[in-house]
Amino acid sequence: MQQIPVSATTCPRNTDDQKFSADPRWTPPRSGARVVARERLITQLLDARRKRCIVVQGPAGSGKTTALVAWREALLPLGFDIAWLTFSPDADDSTHCVDYLVTSLAQIDPSIGREAALLGGRGTDDEAVERTVIALVNGIANHPTQVVLVLDDVHHLADARNHEALQWLLDYAPPNLHIALLSRTMLPLALGRLRDQGLVLELDMRDLRFTAQESEVFLKAQIGEIPAKEARRLHQLADGWAAGLQLFAIHAKLRQKAGCAGAPQEAASQIQLHDPQAFAEYFDREVLSRLEAPEVELLIRMAVCTRVCASLCVALVANEQDAAEVVALLSRLDSDNLFVAPIEAATGAEVWYRLNPLFRETLLGRFRARSQRDQRDVHMRAWAWFRDHGHPDEAVHHALLAGDTSAAADLVLQVARPLQVKGDLRKLVALMRMLPEAEIETRPGLRMWMAHLHLYARRFDACAAAIAALKRDTGENDTRPRYRLTLLDAALAAQRDDPDGAMSILPELLRTPEHSDGWIIGARNNLLSWLYMHRGHYEDARRLQLDAPPLIVDGAPLVGTNVGTLSGRCFVGFSYALEGKFTQTERICRDVLFEAEQYGHAAADASCFASALLAEVLYEFNELDAVRKLIESRADLLERVSIPDSVLRVHTVLSATHWLLGHRLDAFAYLERLDEYASQRDLPRLVAWALAEQVQRHVSIGQMDAADATLARLDALAASIPAERPGTRAEVLVAAGQAHVDWCVAHEDFEAAAIRLQPLIARCDERGWQRRAVRFGMQAAVVAARLGRLDAARDGALAALRRGHRLGLLRTLLDADPGAAELIRRVLADERDDPVLAFYGARIDAARSAAPASPARAATQADARRAEVLSERETEVVRLLSQALPNKKIARTLGLSPETVKWHLKNIYGKLGVSSRDEAVARVRDFELGCASGEAVR
Template sequence: MSQRWSAPSGSVTGASSRVMAPRSKTRIVARERLVAQLLEARRKRCIVIQGPAGCGKTAALVAWREALLPLGFDLAWLTLAPEDDDLASFVGGLVASLAQVDPAICREAALFGGRGVDDEAVERTVIALVRAIASRSGELALVIDDLDHLTNPRSHRALQWLIDYAPPGLHLVLVSRGATPFSFGRLRDQDLVLELGMRDLRFTFAESADYLRAQLGDVSERDARDMHELTDGWVAGLQLFALHLKRRKSASDTPRAAEANDLADPLTRAQLHDARAFGDYFERAVLSRLTPSEVELLVRTSACARLCSSLCVALVGDEHPAGDVLALLARLETDNLFIAQIERVGNATWYRLNPLFRETLRERFRARSETVQRAVHHAAWCWFRDHDLPEEAVRHALHAGEAAAAADLVLAVARDLQVAGDLRKLVALLHLLPQAEIEARIGLRLWRLQLELYARDFDACAATIARLDADIPARDTRERYRLTLLRAAVDAQRDHADSAMASLPQLLAAPADADSIAIGARNNLLSWLYMRRGEYDHARAIQHDGTRPLIGGAPLMGTSAGVLNGRCLVGYSYALEGEFLQVERISREVLAEADQRGSSAAEAACLAAALLGEALYEFNDCAGARRLLEDRVDVLERVSIPDSVLRVHTVLSAAHWAQGHRLDAFACLERLEDYASRHGLPRLLAHSLAAQVQRHLQCGQFDAAEADLARLDAKAARLRPTRPDAWHDVHALAERAHVSWCVAHEDYEGAALRLPALVALCAERGWQHHVVQLRLQAALVDHHRNRADAAQQAALAGLRLGHRLGLVRSVLDADAGFATNVIEFAEAVARRESADAVLAFYVDRLRAARDAAAIVSMPKEKALERGAAASATEALSERETRVVSLLAQALPNKKIARTLGISPETVKWHLKNIYGKLGVSSRDEAVARVRDLGIDA
């Protein structure tokens, strides 16, 4: 069993040092001019600062930060390093930096961690961050320092999305030594960019003189001007002068002006305003003045991106007393200013070397023998390992030539990273490892399979499963059982219950040494399988009677194996039956707890939201369902099982339809169709087609309905011999679509022929809310066939079952396509049963719900009036106008994206801006509003 790995209380994480602003120090020169310029630009969308090392970029921003905080600004900080050129690392740092300000900003974005770094996933992560920031009150500035380390074009694309999508309340500050490869043209045209270069960053003569006098005491104006001109106001160059002269001054009580000349010549020849002059200076003026053991300490510490005293002691071993290490660190910080505190955690103070100083030291380190370098990295990896900092430990282990130890460490920490929901870090660690080390360990190959599953790379999953099946020995029952669980989980994500059912005997035969997480995963998979077979009581019994997974003696709440997911599956079983009062209670409780737990309970949060949205719609709260689900769709599609995605899109489509938003209703169904086609999910595709048939019939679009109905029939025919479980669902959908077709064409005899078998099928599968709707449709069919008694009996059966279940929308939606209103018909039925007070009460509730829905779906003149106050400055851009024109053609987001040559995510962002500018909330309202304003769309 892999060792338990948990970070000690108060430990600093591997990422924390780069997502914290540098500590403020007393500034000898306040840089009031520069800080005032930055303050004046604080509400611009983007500030770009470009200049060589040592020109005071970071120091100026630290001062700006202090001035911003009293003004109600929040400030996030991300300092990049060479390893952040990896896209996953950069996105992870971006999320972590914003989480330091407000974890709520990153709650949704963090759910994408570990689920792929394809462009779509990264863009969705960026949009999730942007939406969360836009929903906050107050201003937020994000500083990205040392941007020159970012050379990966895909990372550039991710940051460009953040620049393009940034809401007014987000202010980006990009800091780099060289030119940045980003497009600011649109922002420049809107005067939303401040760009500062070396001309702006260098000291004025007055600032140079103030600095030199503060450092050296009495300096003549002539000497100050000479040094200012030599350095061209370059802060680091002045610092070199000051430090050198201070050292010379301490060696003599009578400093002479010639000392400046002594220093000036070599520095002038070296072109002092070039950062390369630092290397020579550090060698001459700093390292040459230290003892060999002190230099050796610094050279060894340069192997690490950050350091503390105990790490330094470990790096030098017994060669240097611990007290001397502390003294040297303190002296470097107070005298030379080439080391900066990052933070203090407990009794430990963390430092970061000046980048130029560190590079000088690293040149010396790289000149050491390979044996010495590996010994230093070995000491570093052991220290980071023992202090529960696996990411840095793995990097140093690899540099030490100990790839096997690094792989063992990743295997040891993988389970805890999964439980914590930190999949992004697990992905990063696996990417660091050589493939040979992963292939040599069944455990790591199983983790790679799990990450392939999270990323929905089903082709890779199939290939990995086949190889593991051949390579795991039969005697290794524990790992073979884990492979069985992952194979079944892949089947669940592929919506392939028939294939998963073939694994049922193996799932039931858990080995005696299976850990509690494996048992939890088994329980949840079994519940899903039994529900797909219509065995709802059995599915719930698994959760109530099964062994609860424990971690450290406490129940495992998050991950797909956890208790929260199990409770969601219980709620899902009730949803399939139509017991929506139970669904609402369970889903509300789970969603509240899952949202508190963040990414570790992402799957439970998604499924709970989907179930709660369905319950809200059923109880006629269409607006509430939309509010809950619309901002969660992106995450749901990446994180949750297909059943969640199905419920979200069908509920959103139905809610839009009930509110009179026909374009949006079709858009939801088309997005479901696209999702199903992309992932090979025929059952979900059939749901989309069946709903589109219904909507086309209601619009009188019979040709489109007929085409979708033909596709639905073909889909059912193909599934019957190969996927019997999915076929039952698709067959029921097809039969219901045919009933709707018959009703729309007033072929009531044809509908009557199909309905009895369809009611029986739904009853057999336990779909009671469908039975309610079908019985009411059968009653309406019999009513049109002039069979009053049969209509009365069918309606009574449907209404009484609907009352027991507490259904509302299932009843209101039953009259789609009928000339007769279902509520008027129900009132007539209730009058004939005058002694049944319960029935009368239920019909009154239904009437009130119908009336409330009618008010919501009234023509949108009132909604359009809200947009009448849109100011001229809020006029649609050319691109937004083009998007609206394509909306008017009822094109879905994907087709709009293809037409305009942009991504679907960008289309969604444009829609959000369009709705805000026009004061509307749907596609239909946007199209109507544009026409009302006379905009040429």
Template sequence: MPQRRPDSPSAATGASPRVMAPRNKTRVVARERVVGQLIEARRKRCIVLQGPAGCGKTTTLLAWREALLPLGFDLAWLTLAPEDDDLASFVDGLVASLAQVDPAICREAALLGGRGVDDEAVERTVIALVRAIASRSADLALVVDDLDHVTNPRSHRALQWLIDYAPPNLHIALVSRGSFPVSLGRLRDQDLVLELNMRDLRFTFAESAQYLRAQLGEVSERDAREMHELTDGWVTGLQLFAMHLKRRRTSIGTADVSASLASTHLHDARAFGDYFERAVLSRLSASEVELLVRMSVCARLCSSLCVALVGDEQPSGEVLALLARLENDNLFIAQIERVGNETWYRLNPLFRETLLERLRERSEFLQRKVHHAAWCWFRDHGLREEAVRHALLAGEPAAAAELVLKVARKLQFSGDLRRLASLMHLLPHAEIEARIDLRLWRLQLQLYARDFEACAATIARLDADIPADDVAARYRLTLLRAAVDVQRDDAESAMAILPQILATPPDTNSISIGARNNLLSWLYMRHGDYEQARAIQSDADHLLFAGAPLIGTPGGMLNGRCIVGFSYALEGRFQEVERISRDVLAEADQRGSSAAEAACLAAAQLGEALYEFNDIAGARRLLEDRVDVLERVSIPDSVLRVFTVLSAAHWAEGHRLDALAYLERLEEYASRQGLARLLAHSLAAQVRQHLQCGQYDDAQSHLARLDMIAARLRPTQPNAWHDAHALAERSHVSWCLAHEDFEGAAMRLPALIALCGERGGQHHVVQLRMQSALVDQRRGRMDTARGTALMGLRLGHRLGLVRSVLDVDPGIVSFAEQVVRAGLPGTADDRDDSVDPVLAFYVDRLRAAQASAAALASTTNEAALERVAAPGGADTLSERETKVVSLLAQAMPNKKIARTLGISPETVKWHLKNIYGKLGVSSRDEAVARVRDLGIE
């Protein structure tokens, strides 16, 4: 996608100046030498420009930027400010800058944004950005300007991740006045870094002379040399001199350079400040200086904002005239963008520092007055973040808090809870505590960040503090409490407050009504009342917010349709699941962040449906591209499906270690979140895989844990117990079959079939009936086996099941063929002279699906053998990657590798991705074979 240019009509109105590259009207003609170096180094991973203020770092990169655009590069720009020293603000700026190039780069990162700023969350965000960039064909250059404003070690760590994980098509330019604690040693060793300092950036005498003549016309060599020596080749110093001489020539018709520059030295930023005071501000009228001083409070400016800053104290014509003169003379002001009839500018950083110093000398009353004017203007023009910031600087925190309250619901509707989190972060704690509504929004954001301990504490305090007669606030707290229950997978707690959920107060807004409907559908679905869950959605009124349909957000129509899809999945009606999830996913992807959660839910359901219909590779591709984001942002039911489907898909392809790794990852997720039901699913699947591999000790250990979970859940969480008990019983049946204890399996199966049938899980009933038929066959009870198998096949055909049948047993298709074609004797009622054509057709489909899966596994294995046999690979691994791969050869899961090396599981996953690429493999199993082939220990 081509880069969105700052002056493009499609540029977002009011885009933050920090993500827009400044524009100079007059090109600095003397940058060819340095720009040539930068162009030559455009393929390097990192470019560092380090030098004091005024030495032309930003100007040089602007020229480089213009040179790269015709070469097919995309360019992103982030200018940092003191407020970006906060980690959340830094990461938010990073995401926003890349979104200016292509919003698709930040789609997954935006889902993660606002859900916490712990190291794992930030690392996941960085990895999401890197993966999106790596998937693009175009090279992307990211300029991070004024990095010296960031001193937070955690922000430096985030930047380090970005550099370490950067794909070959990402090139990062770091611009700073001083050094910064980011390691570039590895990249230096690989000759992937270009570093330029003051010695490289200062003008040579020839460049200074060229620049001065471009600005002033004829300049003698002696005068040019004197100005070059006075400024030591600093660009801003030369610009100051050129401005000064232009003014003198205008006022007296000529200028004696030697006399004008006597005793002037501009070798450091303080000298620049002194010179601004003496040579610029001292020559302006008092009203002009006053305007400039007031302008300095804003990071960006436009004409109407400047008029507002001076109010009635200056005529608007004078304000506009000064702004036009500054722009026309290219004096210490740079254009950012043009939106509608407004042109936005940014003051030269050195000049702004000088002006801000003057402002600090003014009375506190005046400073607050200027910020008050700024916050009112930004508020009236819908620029929320700047409005809140200036309201706080104006000493009006209550106004800032009210502004956040005013825009919060709109931000929720647009799916921009990340921005809401940023605004809440600006507010003083006391202002939030003083307002019940803001505390409810804080609870919403804590839920968004999955900070359940904070949620519990906030709910308890709000329950005590909300007055009994504040019906609306108490109902909203009820919905948020139920939403926490959904994320905690606690259907019992949600059911306990069902009467309160049903008691919807009059005048409840549409977002809350939508959330109520979706919560009720989830609750009924989890209790097996699927028809009631779907009726809630089908009977709901058409909801609107601000005149637009309520599509996205957790209370929107798309989420409701996803819950309907989940209800069909629990029943085993996957044809309905596929239809719904495909439609929702297509619409959610079009709507972007406002429908992000619906996209996650739909992807999980579609992946399950694709696997069920034997599109194993399609299911894996769909989910593996989204798994990291899904794990972080979706509800437990969605995460459960993603991990179990990916494990099953890898197992079908013959990737045993990868299949087990996804189950271990599900176990880790469930343990971390305290989700006993999901832990039971992970353990049951691991029992089955261990038994199939003949690893009986591991299977027995996991089965014992599964029994303990079921026993613990029975008295307190009957809903979760139902699942855990069924999983434990199925695992015991698998244990019996693995040990040829067919009588033991036969004793458990009838009750298990009835248990699953009670909750409407018809695909589980099909599996268990087919398993029961196999058990009866092996017990010699042929008539019973045939009858049970026919019931299972008829139900399976009606539901369109494929993998649910194939995964029962490797010989299930041959067994089904014998049953359908009367290869087994049956009862008199079941015997027929002709073969049932419907069931015969169904069995043929199963046979074709089995053959297709076998061909896929064979193709995958053959490709793996070719890759493993290919030469090379080990020499390209870094020291850390070699350590990771040696532990991988010991069949360690990611979590254990992370603990062993003292790194995060996210970092392990990233190393594995790089290792796979370098070794030419695509799975753990192939990597282990390759490692052993190379002799890496």
């Protein structure tokens, strides 16, 4: 459960999913059969295929896109995976821009953008955009082949935040990413470092111009034989400009069809083309004026859409032309190379077409000269067609241009549920942003969705305010809307880690309206499971999920999303994990992860939840490498999309894993990160466990002053929890009790530790926290042994072992106390006749004896050479690492964002051949690499 959704007005599920291949934003134009092969230019591009960046700058019609389409075709046989994205003016929004990048790369492999997509729509601030870019880059880095990303019409991006996003993409790009930027204007990007490293190819109009020979070949391909002298004249008149040459060819073909002699020569004598404006004027005068009136009318109406197909065109002209005529016209325009081309790899019953941007600009000029009434009429027809064919984003866009904001709002309300069922809340966010605020405010259903989207984006105060306002405006007898608000209230409590607050609305939560659909039932079940678990009623939580009828929405099973059956099974696994029954948890989580892969993005929430739970299982079973592989690279993502319970597990498990591997800096860093995350969101339970674990780490290495300061913070936190939050207070007191016991043991005050341990064991038993009870039971046995109470020590250890065996625990027993392993060995030596305990003891001993990968290894000259390639900024980061500063403080010190610091760390680890902060600092110390001031890192 990442967010608990709320029902909205339902509509039939859209089964006509929009295909990438039908959208011109993510597909290159199809290369024409008569386009001249520009071997000189393509050779340059092929030679640069492994550079980080290729910049192609030139005016409209200079052949940028055509050249890159040919380059793309040349790269495909070489095994490159290629994504294409054409920006339009509406992309100049930081949310749209990054979402488009994610979508384009997802065409290569959905896994590339899976984690970045989860972050989409959860914020538009710089840090939110940067972390999304980093998640996308991580996905690219994990892709097994070379990736080329072609970004066309980048000049449409004017927002500085979009420029920053592209800059991050360039700066953070892994070695297998190569970016081509096509623009009419200079790009405001810093390419100096890449230039110095020889990683940039920059092409401009001088490179894009046709040579005289290329111009002649092009003209012959377009209009047949032409004297070489006349071809040279046309080349000179067009100055090698591709669009000018194409217009000469069009003009000549039109005159040839009209039976005029000397067409090329006449074209040369009449036309002077050197810029896009002249191109538009000529096209308006010499091309459109020669077409039939119905053809021109169709083209003008087509221009209002970024893509068209035959049936859409028929709708745009109000059925004045039939489909056969439209198909014939589109085919003829394509075959005559008249700036209309089918979209590459189009699928389905109809072929989609796109207009050349210059052609479209000319046509739109005519369209905008018409009356507002006529313009609205065409947009209304476009809106109706896109609505009826399942393309809500384009439908809403045209409805707003038609001035029918009410229809646009109604459509968003209609498609909100299907989008959520598909796990595409990012698109819903984008649609809601398109609507005028007044239209949202007049529709309770849209206000409900806005509250839900506030929850999705972690804007909790805004969500609470929206819920309160809706409650005031919703009558007591409006059962269904009131219940949806109850679900939202409970979901907000879950995200705020406030089970006590959720308990106050439990009676309302239990009054489910009759005939509620699967979505409502799934949301209710997950919330109740979460609430029951925090009350210690684990069987009730499981029974609620296991006995529930199938979840059906619009006649289909609801499996994915955060309320489907996969998330429900995660809650069953979560209930076992809270009890400490990790064998059952592991089975459930592994099955969920396997099935989530089959459902893709719609099951991403369940996948994140299962990953966090499985990581805790793997740590318990001492599979440390598997823990890091599963969640370390996803810690940022899990922190931002998961419920607090998952975040708590991710950071404490990663801290414990690094501690066992000898990475003390990393172990503390994860706890400090958990502390900061929880403090910013006012989550005292998570803060308490972060502090308790820090106390245990500090006392184990003799840092008593730090332990005292942390313990004082923890005591103050425990004292601050009001009585109105008994559940939170109880758990914070357990965390504080654990920290005090660890402090007493470190100071050899074993009597005080023994006194404190018994109430802790009783409290854990009362709440069903069996794993914690085993941990404290084993610690109590070790304390008893140190006090000389050997019988009590033996009995306590055996009780903990038998209970631990039933639960499948390993690390819990070993982590209870440094002396636990020796006590277990001595106690089991007297229990040789018990084969079960003997077998269990062998497993525990094997876990204790398993030598984790050592962070230290012999330095070689190759290592030294790798270390020496650290940049000045990376060396500064390592210097601050050696001072045990967390990422946030390093970022503030260097004037960077925390996301940038994380990226530097990843590069540093790769260059040094290490996998942790401790190893990086040790390696730099080994080679005495100088920091920015020339001093050795100390």
